[in-house]
Structures are given as structure tokens and as C-alpha cells.
Amino acid sequence: MASVAYLFLAILAVASAAPESRVVGGDPVTIEEFPYVIAFTYLYPGPGITVQRSVGALVSSWHAVTSSFSFTGAILTNMQVRAGSTNSLSGGTVVNIEDVIKHPDYTQTPRSNDIAVVRFKTPLGISNVINVLFLPPQNFQISDGQSVKIVSWGFESEQGPQLQTLKTVFLNKISTAECQAAFAGVDDVAISDKNICAKAAGKGMCTGDSGAPMAISNVHVGLLSFFKDCLTDEFPDAFVRTDRFTNWILEVATPGKARGANIRNAPVVAM
Incomplete structure (x- = not known):
């Protein structure tokens, strides 16, 4: 198991169980295709039920990024991280959360600066099913019309069953x-x-996808913050723009019981 943080800064050429947000109109994939995605699971002690609450992306063996809103009303000791599994509630590797650092300018209503860094109690080992997304440089631009991919678990309708x-x-x-x-008109x-x-017509986020990563060429460019009416095409999905927070992520993402952060640059990633 890796004990050193693998936090990469990419140099580019070019949001039921969860508080909010799930993939509508998506296609099934495996964790081998998206080894950076993790499920935040939550135990409701009364009924003894564990659910997949929200989603995140690994940026190091110690850290994930997700939405601050994911932790609204949550008791941190009831939450765990599952990595390395196609199924959100079984398989893979489970670790506990040491700390959640919400952005200091985060506001729930109206939703803004909705990003958080999660530090694990123990590091995850990098493998073919557990790996990281690179962080973009500040001011990284994505052209209007650019196709972007989002990966997540969940409901295909607001009243539908929880998919795993x-x-x-x-x-x-x-x-x-x-x-x-x-x-x-939305406050x-x-x-x-x-x-x-x-x-995209007939596609988008729904309940339980909060924090779901948006990626281009293995670079974390956004995370789901807000959706409205997941079965309508009237509203787009709103993601946090990662590059606006790259320096803050690097500043707060320090290993738990560790040496230095060992941050290193990644190779150039072509779009």
C-alpha cells in the first residue's frame, strides 16, 4: 500500500440518500475505466441502513475532492469512503475519514464555492482500480460545446430506486x-x-450525484454542485470549476500522519 501522497498537478496544453444529485441517461461502466471515482457511504444507525450518499474523486492516496454540500447534516463518523469497486456498496477498499476541509467561502444558499477536500485516516494504495485524477492549472479554459464526461452512481429518476x-x-x-x-429565477x-x-438532451445529474467528477483526459475539471429537476432539459447541471481552486486544494491537501506532501508535476496531458 502506498504511504506517500500521489498528488499530481497537471500541466495542460490546452450533487434520496444524498443531499442532492445521480446520473440520468448514463451508460454502465467499470471501475477499471474510472479508477479515480469513489463512493461516500453513510450509515443511518437507527434502521441500520447504509446508503451511497455522494461521490468524489481521488487526487492523491490520502485525499479526495467533492462538494461541501455532500456533508450537510452528516455525522462524519457515520461516513466512509469506498474505492476500487464498480459497486458503491460492496467490494473494493473501505477507509475512514480523518477530516473534511470545506472551502472557507462556501455558502449553501445560494450555492457557491461548493468544494471540499477530504483527508483519509489511512492512505489508499494506487492500483489498476484505484488511481488519481490530475488537477488542472489555474485559468484552464474549456471551450463552449466541449464534450465532458461525468461518472457516478445512482438514481435515474428522483423517485426511482437507488442503483449501485x-x-x-x-x-x-x-x-x-x-x-x-x-x-x-432560481435563488x-x-x-x-x-x-x-x-x-445534453435526456441526460444529466439527479439525486445522489453531489461531488461527481467531470474529467477531460484524466484531468479533474469540475465536480457536481447543483442540479434542478433531473428529468427536464430546461436546466443545465452546475459544476464547480476546479481550476479556480487548484492552489487552495494544493495548500490544504496535506497527508495525515505523514512526511511532506510529495507533490509532483504530471506529464503534459493532451486534450
């Missing part, structure tokens, strides 16, 4: 102005240039 098999969906990025116009979210909004 990993799925992915491709959405298309839209402009900030278009996204702001779509959410103009629950504040859309700014710290967001990436994306949509």
Missing part, C-alpha cells in the same frame, strides 16, 4: 451567460465564472 452500478454520461459545456440565464444557486455548466 457505476455509470458515465457525456454532457456539453455551455457558456456562463447561458447558464446564468437558465437559473435567473438556490449563484452561477459565476467559478462554475462550469453542461447539458
Whole structure:
């Protein structure tokens, strides 16, 4: 098992059980295809039921990034991380959470700066089913219309059963102005240039996908923060724009019982 943080800074050429958000219109995939994705599971002690609450992405053997909103009302000792499994509630490797660092400017309503770094009590070993996503440099641009992939577990409708098999969906990025116009009458979210909004007909996020990673070429470019009406095409999905928070992530992502963070640059990743 790796005991050193594998936190990569990529140099690029170019949100039921969970508080909010799940993949609608997605395709089944395996963890080997997306080894960076992890499930946050939550135990409800009364009925003795464990559910998959939200989603995150590994950025080191010690750390994951997800939404701050994922931890709304949560008792941290009831939550665990499952990595290395296609199934959100079985298999893989389970670790406990040491700490959750929410962004200092996070607000729940209207939703903004919705990002958190999670530190594990013990590090995860890097393998073919457990691996990291690179972090983007500051001010990394994604063109409007660019296809982006999101991977998550979950409901395909707000009243549907909780699914446990990993799925992915491709959405298309839209402009900030278009996204702001779509959410103009919605007080629950504040859309700014710290967001990436994306949509596709008949596809999108739903309950339980909070924190689901958006990736391009193995680079973490966004995480699900907010969705509205998962069975309608009227509203796009709103993601946190990772590059606006890269320096903050690197600053707070320190290993638990460790030596130095051992942060190192990744090779150039082509889009």
C-alpha cells in the first residue's frame, strides 16, 4: 500500500440518500475505466441502513475532492469512503475519514464555492482500480460545446430506486451567460465564472450525484454542485470549476500522519 501522497498537478496544453444529485441517461461502466471515482457511504444507525450518499474523486492516496454540500447534516463518523469497486456498496477498499476541509467561502444558499477536500485516516494504495485524477492549472479554459464526461452512481429518476452500478454520461459545456440565464429565477444557486455548466438532451445529474467528477483526459475539471429537476432539459447541471481552486486544494491537501506532501508535476496531458 502506498504511504506517500500521489498528488499530481497537471500541466495542460490546452450533487434520496444524498443531499442532492445521480446520473440520468448514463451508460454502465467499470471501475477499471474510472479508477479515480469513489463512493461516500453513510450509515443511518437507527434502521441500520447504509446508503451511497455522494461521490468524489481521488487526487492523491490520502485525499479526495467533492462538494461541501455532500456533508450537510452528516455525522462524519457515520461516513466512509469506498474505492476500487464498480459497486458503491460492496467490494473494493473501505477507509475512514480523518477530516473534511470545506472551502472557507462556501455558502449553501445560494450555492457557491461548493468544494471540499477530504483527508483519509489511512492512505489508499494506487492500483489498476484505484488511481488519481490530475488537477488542472489555474485559468484552464474549456471551450463552449466541449464534450465532458461525468461518472457516478445512482438514481435515474428522483423517485426511482437507488442503483449501485457505476455509470458515465457525456454532457456539453455551455457558456456562463447561458447558464446564468437558465437559473435567473432560481435563488438556490449563484452561477459565476467559478462554475462550469453542461447539458445534453435526456441526460444529466439527479439525486445522489453531489461531488461527481467531470474529467477531460484524466484531468479533474469540475465536480457536481447543483442540479434542478433531473428529468427536464430546461436546466443545465452546475459544476464547480476546479481550476479556480487548484492552489487552495494544493495548500490544504496535506497527508495525515505523514512526511511532506510529495507533490509532483504530471506529464503534459493532451486534450
